[in-house]
Amino acid sequence: MSAYVGHLAAGTQVQIMQQGNQTQITLMTQNAGQQQSQSSSFATGVWKLPPTLFRTTSGAVLRLEGDRPSFIQLQAGQLQALATPPELSGAEVLPLQPIAAPAASTLEPLQPLPPLKMGNMSMQMQPMTMQMGDMQLSMGEGQTTRRFCSQCGQPVAAGDRFCSACGQQLQV
Ligand SMILES: [Zn+2]
Structure with missing residues (x-):
């Protein structure tokens, strides 16, 4: 504004x-x-x-x-x-x-919000999860698990079958 x-x-x-x-x-x-x-x-x-x-x-x-x-x-x-x-x-x-915008309309610091519900949709912050009927979407930590090569310790992508650094075969 x-x-x-x-x-x-x-x-x-x-x-x-x-x-x-x-x-x-x-x-x-x-x-x-x-x-x-x-x-x-x-x-x-x-x-x-x-x-x-x-x-x-x-x-x-x-x-x-x-x-x-x-x-x-x-x-x-x-x-x-x-x-x-x-x-x-x-x-x-x-x-x-x-x-500066009047104090009344300045944004408050982010605070944990109670889940927001709208019909069959619910949304929650921190971690952000959104549910619509049977579908659920979530973001943030916990969703991406980081993997590391057992041989050399380099980070590897979730679907990788071989380490890109040393060629070690990875367990999928
Ligand atoms: Zn490796």
Whole structure:
């Protein structure tokens, strides 16, 4: 997930967050010690490039680079998608800083999970085993047994009949 923050004016901040195919924009205004925030989501698609923030005569316009560019007008605490690309030639570009994703959505360290069951399918982590009806799939240790040549001690593949290092015949 990507997120950016920019400053529009004194006490006004905009936070832009990519969430799946949506872009969530939060406008935060600090006014006489009170913080107000306003949030809207727009279906912009996944960004191909970082967003750009322009200062305009009426406020600011955010350009989001999805499958096709989207323009969101930020004006007087309002967020509004623009149907037509605004005139931005000569508009001042305001810096946007990438920010870490909010703490709530950061991934917790991996912890052993209880088996997950869905119909006739169950899945378990560490070691990873997956069962679907009569079929079972498992990964990790315990599945691959390593073999070594009894003559020279070199590792040999499970199906090998002869040691590739010394030619010793192996017991299959
Ligand atoms: Zn050998």
